[in-house]
Amino acid sequence: MKYQWILFDADETLFHFDNFAGLVHMFACHDVNFSKADFDEYQSLNKPLWVDYQDGRISAEQLQTQRFKQWSERLAISAKELNKQFLDSMADICKALPGALELVTHLHQNNVNMGIITNGFTQLQQTRLERTGFHPYFSPVVISEQVGVAKPHPKIFDHALDKMGSPDKSQVLMVGDTLESDILGGINFGLDTCWLNHHNQSHPENITPTHQVSSLTDLLTWLKR
Missing domain, CATH: 3.40.50.1000 (HAD superfamily/HAD-like)
Incomplete structure (x- = not known):
């Protein structure tokens, strides 16, 4: 070879890497029925953040917390904690x-x-x-x-x-x-x-x-x- x-x-x-399934899995623990519309809204934030991360404009920590900012406010849970729960969910369904x-x-x-x-x-x-x-x-x-x-x-x-x-x-x-x-x-x-x-x-x-x-x-x- x-x-x-x-x-x-x-x-x-x-x-x-089915992040929609991971988010559904995570939000179910908060009694939230995470919909396709919710996912589209999440992706409208998440995708540009990934571009900024790959281009060196933001850090990994900024990406991980900013993408959950709106949900953090809605659920009164820190964005950092929501991100941790999301990564745990992704590991669960891997x-x-x-x-x-x-x-x-x-x-x-x-x-x-x-x-x-x-x-x-x-x-x-x-x-x-x-x-x-x-x-x-x-x-x-x-x-x-x-x-x-x-x-x-x-x-x-x-x-x-x-x-x-x-x-x-x-x-x-x-x-x-x-x-x-x-x-x-x-x-x-x-x-x-x-x-x-x-x-x-x-x-x-x-x-x-x-x-x-x-x-x-x-x-x-x-x-x-």
Whole structure:
């Protein structure tokens, strides 16, 4: 196999990230019937905050608290506490994506090193790795909240490479589902990239992945060639 290292994104690359289901699960504990309209309102706040976070304009803590500001006022619970409950709910409902276990097992058996670079948050990532049984397979697990910058910033990739013992970049593949963070970040850092293109979308001219697949099963088939 060409690659000695494969770096994965986490959300919607290795694990389902159904934040609507997580919010429904969380708000049910507060006797709130969280609706699709509520979710749309939440996303109208959440999505721009993620862009600001990835662009370095706000911190992880600011993102996590600002997205729950309105609900904090409605329920008279701190935004920080609501965010903690949300991440707990996401851990409760976590599942690996189809093909993830087979892929990870095959790579491990063939002595391919695996790491994770995620813009997600520490509380959820560690719990999810433990609950899915994936924890032993991935080292390093690089989390933007801990590094202080998010993908696509080169510093987070530099940090990961240092933790990996500084392998030759030509031996490292970055796999992720998000063009603007995973793929652009990998390209700018000089890595080969594989876009997990779940919905058969086209990519802009300025972000061209080295490879693209529609599922982790397809990725495994390609890596076996």
